[in-house]
Amino acid sequence: MIEAQTAPLLEIRGLSKRFPIHSGLSRRVTGEVRAIDGIDLNITRGETLGLVGESGCGKSTTGRAILRAIEPSAGEILFHDRDGTVDVAKLGRTELKRIRRKMQMVFQDPYASLNPRMNVEEIIAEPLICLDHLTHKQRRDRVVELLELVGLNASYLLRYPHTFSGGQRQRIGIARALALEPDFVVCDEAVSALDVSVQAQVLNLLSDIQERLGTTYLFISHDLGVIEHQCDRVAVMYLGRIVEFAETEALLRTPKMPYVEALLSAVPEPDPHVRRERVAIRGEVADPANRPSGCPFHPRCPYAQEVCKSTVPPLRQVEGVTGPHLAACHFAEALSLRGVA
C-alpha cells in the first residue's frame, strides 16, 4: 500500500533523451531517436517501482538518465534526502560524485559488469575508497560484511570474477552497489540472465536488503511474473513514454491501456490447464526512430479509432477507479480490458 504521508524520494519531470542517428559510412548525423520522451515519475521512499515494456522502449535509458550515467537531453530529477533536495540533472562533476554514493546501479550482465582484473575485495572496496577516514582494516571488515549480506563469505575475497557462477557474480555486483548504503538502486534486468533457482535467491536478497536498509529500487524487467512478485507499483513504457502507471495489483488485474492488456495476455502461464486467451496485436516491436502520429500504439491497437491516428493521448488519471491509476489512452474509461485472473 502506498501511504499518503510518505514523501517521494525522487520526482522526475519531463525527462528526455535523444540520441543522434548516424548514416552508415559517413557518420553524418541524419536524424535523432527520441529514446525517452518526457518521462514524469514519482518514486516513493522504500518502494520497489517496476518498469516494464518491450525491448528498445527506453527502460535502460530511463534508469541511466536518472543516475546521469548518460546525460539527459532535458528534464528535472529532484532527489529529496536527509540533506535536502537537489536536481540531479543540474549537478556539476564533484557534486555528482557525492550524490552517486546515494544512487547506484545493478546491471543485467553479471559477466560484463565486473572488472576481470580485480579480485572480489578490490571490486567491492572500490566505491569505499572515497571514504578516506576508513583504515585498511575497517575497509576490509566492511567488504566482508557486505559479502555476508549477499550470502557470500570472506573466503571469496581474493578470487577473481571468472571463477564465479552467474548468480555469484550478480551477488558481487549487488554487494558493490550497496557498499555505500545508497538510498536508491536501479536494477536493470538484474535477474534476467539467471536461472530460476538463482533468480529466486537474488530476488529474496533484494527484498531482505530493502527490509533492513529501507532501500528504494527502480526495478527494470521484462518478466511480468518477477514484476508482480517484486514491485509495489509498476510503470509500463511504450516508445519512450509511460503509458500506464498504478499499483501492481491494480495494473495487473485491471489494465487501462490496450498495450498493457496485450502484454499481459501474451505471458505464457506455467500451467497446462490454463490457457490465457491472447489479445493478438499486429506487427513487430515498435521502432523509436519511426514514431507513429497520434497514439504511438495505434498501428498495433485492436481498439484504435480515427482520433487515435491524430491526437496523442496524455498520461492522466483514469476516472471512476479507486486509487491512483494513470493511463495514456483516449478510451481508458470506455474499454473494459482483460487483466490477469
Next chain:
Amino acid sequence: MTDGPIISIRGLEVAARSRHGMLRPLRGIDLDLPRAATTGLVGESGCGKSMTARALLNITPSPMRITAGSIVLDDRKTPPVDLAALDPDGAPMRAIRGRRLAMIFQEPMTAFSPVHTIGNQIAEMLLIHEKLDKRAAKERSIEMLELVGMPNPRQHFDAHPFKLSGGMRQRAMIAMALACKPDVLVADEPTTALDVTIQAQILELLQRLQQELGMTVLLITHDLGVVARTTRRVAVMYLGEVVEETTTEALFDAPRHPYTQGLLGSVPRLGSRRGKRERLPAMRGSVPSALAELPGCAFQPRCPKAVAGLCDVVKPQMAEVAPGHRARCLLYPEVLAASVALEAA
C-alpha cells in the same frame, strides 16, 4: 498411440578431454520423441539441453564427440538408422540433416550468413536437398516466407538478415528450417531473445506448422510457461541426464523429482498474487559444471530431501513411478529397486 517414437535416444554420452579433466556434458540420455507431437526439454543453464540438440543432429562442437549410446531415427519410410553411428561429415548424415532433421537456434544470426539475402539462403537449401531448379526454388522460398507470416515475402526475399527485426529474423530461420519439410524439428530456445508479444506469435506459428505438417518437434526452453503452452510431453534434465519424463499435465500437476519440484516452485508466476513480502522458495546452489563427478545422485548436494548414506552412495536409475511417468530419484521404491539391482550386478 500405438505408433513407436520417431526418435529413440538410448545411453547417449558426449564427452571431451580437457586440461582440467574429463568434460561430460551428456552422461547417458534416454529420450523418445513421439511422432508428430511436441516434446519439451527443460532444465537450468548448463544442464546439457543444447548439447542434446547438437548430438541429435550429430553436430557436437569439436572436441566434444558422441562417446556412447544410440540415436535411432525411424521415419517409417526408410529403414531405421542409428545417427550416432554415422560419420558426422559423411554423405548419409548430411543428407539427413536439413532434410529429415532440422534445427532452429536461439540466436538466428548464427544460422544465416550475413553476406547473402535470406531468400537466397533458403533457396540454396532447396537446390541442394530437393534438387529444384532456380526458379522453382525461389518460388518455394517465397511460399515458405509467406507460410511463416513474413510481411511482404517477395520483397523480404531480397533482405539481408541484419536488416530484419528479431521477430522477422526468427520467422526467416523457421522458414529455412522448414523449407525441406523435415520430419523432426529441433528448436533450441527459439523465442528466448524475443519480447513476449512476439514470442507468443512465434510459438503460435510453430504450433500451427507442427500440426499442419505433422512434424515432430523437440522444444528446448528454460521457460516453464512456454512448455505448458506448447508441449505434449516434457523431459527435465540435470547435469547431463534426464531426471524426469512424463506428460506435460503430469509434470505440472504432480512433479515427482525434487529437482522438478524445486524448479516449478521457484518461478514467480504471473497471477499468483504472491507479494514481495513472501519469500520465493529458492533452491540452494546451482548446476555443477560438466567436469563434476558426484557419487550417488547428482542432485544430492542441492536436494532438500536427500537421505544421507543413501543418496550420496547409490546412483539412481530412471524408472517408471506412475504409468507413463519416469523419474530418477531414490525416494521411489521402483527406482530404489532398479538402482540397487544394478549396483549389485
